[in-house]
Amino acid sequence: MFRLKNTVMAMFVATGALMGAARAAAPEAIVAPLMTKALDDYPGKEALMITVTYPPGSVDPVHRHHAHAFIYVLEGAIVMQVRGGKEVTLTPGQTFYEGPNDVHTVGRNASQTQPAKFMVLLLKDEDAPVLVPEK
Structure with missing residues (x-):
């Protein structure tokens, strides 16, 4: 769990640094790992479950996961969109x-003015980064 927590946190710190001055004004998301589990029926794959808390005004950098990501909103409201898709507000x-x-x-x-919190289940390659910055 220690490796997972450090990897997840280091990844979000690195992506925050990439956003420059515009990103510095917005508060960063708070990521908390919940669990990771190797998927024995799918060699080399794992499930990673995290919670993400967006402070008021928080904005993510443009990124990809190279994973199947299932998001479930717990509190507040979040705005999501993938390239080519429709922007949606979720509660x-x-x-x-x-x-x-x-x-x-x-x-x-x-x-x-209000925080938002959601859970993410990622199905991904073992030891693959959780998030990869994109342009």
């Missing part, structure tokens, strides 16, 4: 999916 109980080839172009808290 508690709603879901969103990102495929391995999707580029996540919009990920942000819909509110400037």
